[in-house]
Amino acid sequence: MGMVGGGPGSFIGPVHRIAAELDREIELVAGAFSTDAGRSREAARSYRIEEDRGYADLAQMLAAEKQRDDGIDFVAVVTPNHNHLPSARAALQAGLPVICDKPMTATMAQARELAYVAREAQMPFALTFTYTGYPLVREMRDRIAAGALGQLRKVVVEYPQGWLAGEAEGKQAEWRVDPELAGAGGCIGDIGVHAFNLAEFVTGTRVNQVMPDLAAVVPGRRLDDDCTVLLRFDGGMRGVLLASQIELGELNGLRIRVYGADGGMAWRQEEPNSFIWHKADGTTEIVRAADASLGAAATAMTRIPGGHPEGYLEAFANLYRDFAGVLRGKAANMLPGLDEGLRSMAFIDTCVRANAEDAGWTELKI
Numbered sequence: 001m002g003m004v005g006g007g008p009g010s011f012i013g014p015v016h017r018i019a020a021e022l023d024r025e026i027e028l029v030a031g032a033f034s035t036d037a038g039r040s041r042e043a044a045r046s047y048r049i050e051e052d053r054g055y056a057d058l059a060q061m062l063a064a065e066k067q068r069d070d071g072i073d074f075v076a077v078v079t080p081n082h083n084h085l086p087s088a089r090a091a092l093q094a095g096l097p098v099i100c101d102k103p104m105t106a107t108m109a110q111a112r113e114l115a116y117v118a119r120e121a122q123m124p125f126a127l128t129f130t131y132t133g134y135p136l137v138r139e140m141r142d143r144i145a146a147g148a149l150g151q152l153r154k155v156v157v158e159y160p161q162g163w164l165a166g167e168a169e170g171k172q173a174e175w176r177v178d179p180e181l182a183g184a185g186g187c188i189g190d191i192g193v194h195a196f197n198l199a200e201f202v203t204g205t206r207v208n209q210v211m212p213d214l215a216a217v218v219p220g221r222r223l224d225d226d227c228t229v230l231l232r233f234d235g236g237m238r239g240v241l242l243a244s245q246i247e248l249g250e251l252n253g254l255r256i257r258v259y260g261a262d263g264g265m266a267w268r269q270e271e272p273n274s275f276i277w278h279k280a281d282g283t284t285e286i287v288r289a290a291d292a293s294l295g296a297a298a299t300a301m302t303r304i305p306g307g308h309p310e311g312y313l314e315a316f317a318n319l320y321r322d323f324a325g326v327l328r329g330k331a332a333n334m335l336p337g338l339d340e341g342l343r344s345m346a347f348i349d350t351c352v353r354a355n356a357e358d359a360g361w362t363e364l365k366i
């Protein structure tokens with residue numbers, strides 16, 4: 001694996017490294033970790049890889065690695081959003097598969113271009129919508145698909161955070177509030193998009209209309225930091241999506257509740273090893289990671305005996321394990337890719353536009 005981004009002090013680069021290497025199918029061996037050559041070498045040292053494989057930029061990495069017998073086989077794109085398209089495009093056009101962090105790109109136009117390039121290149125492209133890698137999220141999805149809740153009626157998905165409630169300080173925060181670097185969406189693009197993807201993934205149902213109310217609550221902020229979006233799904237289900245980065249005290253409180261004619265289910269990412277199932281007969285079951293009733297998808301994603309908590313890193317590693325399978329010729333199955341990327345970018349784009357125009361219910365089109 002060659003990485004773009006993930007330099008000293010970055011958040012998600014080290015997470016990708018740990019997740020990619022957990023199953024020892026993948027090894028990080030090179031990177032253009034920073035726009036600064038010295039910091040890229042510094043990152044190489046901290047990742048314990050050869051210092052001269054910490055390159056000054058992606059072009060240099062692609063050229064140098066191509067000359068090596070043991071050169072990189074794919075590229076992980078973990079830079080801020082504005083750089084996803086240029087990096088992914090360069091890697092794909094150099095004949096390398098790409099695994100990219102969300103959101104797919106900074107704008108909808110860029111997402112369309114990236115999808116075009118990936119299809120032309122006929123190279124695998126995966127997106128790390130992390131929460132789809134949790135075993136119990138997959139279990140919920142499978143049970144809902146098998147009809148456990150009957151006709152679906154309502155989904156409530158929320159992603160509250162509080163870390164941008166004040167001035168955006170520090171590297172992670174700065175680019176996220178800058179439209180040049182983050183893209184058209186602030187909170188909606190950063191975490192609202194996770195909630196959107198999770199709602200479609202768990203229910204197996206697509207959103208077809210949105211009614212957004214996005215606000216920039218912190219004075220002077222140019223992008224949204226607090227979002228409420230009403231959703232309408234194919235088949236008639238209604239939904240509510242809440243995403244906020246100004247809810248003081250909240251950390252990563254992603255939560256999804258799904259209700260059908262025959263019951264309800266609820267899962268929380270801060271307690272990811274179980275979900276609650278309210279049944280039509282009035283009883284409630286707690287479905288746990290260790291339960292004998294778990295299906296094949298969840299069992300395959302569970303690494304250790306129940307009661308030993310698995311979490312964010314393992315969910316991330318599950319996506320990398322699926323990606324390694326794709327590189328070896330297996331089907332992508334539930335691994336998010338171009339379709340999920342385009343849909344989630346359409347969600348951000350439609351919410352931002354409809355909100356600016358106060359357009360009310362607006363169709364979600366790719």
Ligand SMILES: NC(=O)c1ccc[n+]([C@@H]2O[C@H](COP(=O)([O-])OP(=O)(O)OC[C@H]3O[C@@H](n4cnc5c(N)ncnc54)[C@H](O)[C@@H]3O)[C@@H](O)[C@H]2O)c1
Pocket residue numbers: 004005006007008009010011012013032033034035058078079080081083101102103128129130171172175190
């Ligand atoms: N899947 C998830 O759960 C999740 C979580 C956090 C972040 N993300 C996504 O990951 C990406 C990075 O977020 P972060 O929080 O790690 O940001 P960050 O600011 O912590 O790190 C970004 C890194 O990219 C480097 N960089 C910037 N431009 C570059 C370029 N042109 N070439 C090489 N390196 C470059 C910076 O030097 C820095 O090291 C964003 O797209 C974000 O949306 C996803």
